[in-house]
Amino acid sequence: MNFALTEEIKGILDTAHRFVEREVVPRLKEENFKRDMVSKMGELGFFGCAFPPRYGGSDSGFLAHSVVCEEISRGDSGLRSLFNLQAMTVPYTMMEWGTEAVRDKYVKDLVLGAKLGCTCFSEPNAGSDLAAIETQIADKGDHFEINGSKTWISNGTVADYAVVYGTTDRNLKRRGLCAVVVETKQTGWIARETPKLGDKSSPIAEITLENVTAPKENLLGKMGDGFTVAMTALDRGRISVSSGAVGLAQACLEASVTYANQRIAFGKLIREFQQVKAVIAEMAAQIEAARLLVRKAAWLNDQGLPFTREIAIAKYFSGEVVVRAAGLAMEVHGGMGYSLEMPVEKYYRDSKLYQVGEGTVNIMRLLIGDDALGIKNANRPRFHTPSEFRGQE
Ligand SMILES: Cc1cc2nc3c(=O)[nH]c(=O)nc-3n(C[C@H](O)[C@H](O)[C@H](O)COP(=O)(O)OP(=O)(O)OC[C@H]3O[C@@H](n4cnc5c(N)ncnc54)[C@H](O)[C@@H]3O)c2cc1C
CATH class of the missing domain: 1.10.540.10 (Acyl-CoA dehydrogenase/oxidase, N-terminal domain)
Structure with a gap:
């Protein structure tokens, strides 16, 4: 190792x-x-x-x-x-x-950041349960026509390109799902920004798709591959999200250390109090464990090995760690934790996303529990093209 x-x-x-x-x-x-x-x-x-x-x-x-x-x-x-x-x-x-x-x-x-992207899984009636997606993708011979509603779409108001998940036939459930690349600068892509608690550098939108079109070559995988495409996309996305949780938790720890080294109570720096030190120790230990879990999953991905189980564990654990760290950081800061002058109130608002986006805590526990109980192997083969392009010039 x-x-x-x-x-x-x-x-x-x-x-x-x-x-x-x-x-x-x-x-x-x-x-x-x-x-x-x-x-x-x-x-x-x-x-x-x-x-x-x-x-x-x-x-x-x-x-x-x-x-x-x-x-x-x-x-x-x-x-x-x-x-x-x-x-x-x-x-x-x-x-x-x-x-x-x-x-x-x-x-x-x-x-290169020259164009902006967004990814459209979630709908008013389909979040954790992607097989319930209602957006219609119709085959019109030489192109696709797409109609439906999407919700919680990060970058939805600013994106140039979108990966849109929809169904050709709702009766087919997950086997009817398709993923299509859509150019958003067209009539029929209607995006409205929705306000939210935190994570505000990334705007969120409700999207209405009215007779939006995409060329046939913009289909990802084959017709009916959409669910598998989504699952592989989410596995990759969970690497970003879990890493983000660790980084935010680290920010909470660093802010707490700075404050504990400056704030005086009862005539001494608060870092001298055992209970404050214990909080700092808990944060440091949990962050280190979360970081190792995330890096292991990313490393497995680099080796071309399955990592669905490992990244689900990392996502679940790091999401819990960051929310705990943000709460503890508020505690170390006392009243100043509640102040808009300090960064920790922002960390607190931002942290909650990590228990929701890219699969909720419960969905991660479902995946991990099913695997542990032998009900469903999380690392069953499903990659269509396991990074076959790696090493290309
Ligand atoms: C800041 C932010 C950014 C987002 N960005 C995007 C984006 O860019 N694109 C996109 O498509 N989506 C995005 N989402 C949406 C996100 O992926 C969904 O919110 C998430 O998948 C949960 O879906 P839901 O909100 O419909 O909750 P629901 O699925 O309705 O879940 C509600 C509750 O029920 C629980 N639950 C549901 N099913 C089960 C089950 N089988 N077992 C146990 N518990 C269950 C959940 O864990 C949760 O606690 C974003 C969300 C947020 C908050």
Whole structure:
């Protein structure tokens, strides 16, 4: 076993660290979508870790992707959310399942941050249960026509390209699902921003699709592959999300350490109190455990090995850890935890997402429990093209 990061990954981490300190931390309280940040992160190669050079990437892998996501999230969790859209659930899904035409037309611009992506699974009546998707995808001979409603779509108001999941026949349930790449700059793509608690660097939208069209070559996989496409996309996305949870938890720990080293009560620094120290120790221990789980799953992915079970465990655990860490950080800060002057109130709001997005806590427990009980093997083979493009020039 080798837990050391390679020199290449250390270099990427160092670049990300400098970017966070210079560009992200000073703008922490500007809680809005920052287009310039997407461009900068794209240009610095942050989205491209898992992509070959031909598509704007560095081919440094998923562990590198995880390390970058963690560092960005330490700076601003909302900016990390963009990694799902600019790296994983949109362009990586196109790489893995798309035709050559799709890869060539869309992937590089997303990876470089020149264009913005979004991914459309969720609907008013279909969240955890994706087989209940109602959006209709109709085969019109030379193109697809798409009608329906999507909800909770990150980047929905700003995206240029979307991966839209829909059904050709609801009676077929999951076997009727298809995934299609849609260009959003067309009549019929109607996006309305919805306000939310945290994660505000990443805007959320309700989308109505009215006779939206896409060429046939924009189908990902085959007709009826949509459910499997979604599951592989979610596995990849869970690497970003879990890494983001670890990064945000780390930010909570760092803020707590700073405060405990400054605040005086009963004539001494609060770090001298055993109970404050115990809280700091709990945070540090849980973060380290979560980090190891996430990196193991990312490493398995880099080896081309199944990792659905491992990333579900990492996602579940890191989601619990970050929410706990954010609560403990508020506690260490006393009244100042509640103040808008300090970053921890933002961390607290941002943390809750990690128990919901990319599969809720319960859905992760379902997957892990089914596997542990021998009901359903989480790591059963399902990858259509297991990263066959890795190592390409
Ligand atoms: C900030 C944010 C960003 C998001 N971004 C996107 C995005 O970009 N694209 C996208 O498509 N979606 C996105 N989502 C939606 C997200 O994926 C869903 O909210 C999530 O999958 C849960 O679906 P739901 O909200 O419909 O909850 P539901 O599925 O209705 O679940 C409600 C509750 O019931 C529980 N539950 C449901 N089924 C079961 C079961 N079988 N066993 C036990 N418990 C169960 C859940 O765990 C949860 O506690 C985002 C959500 C948030 C909060």
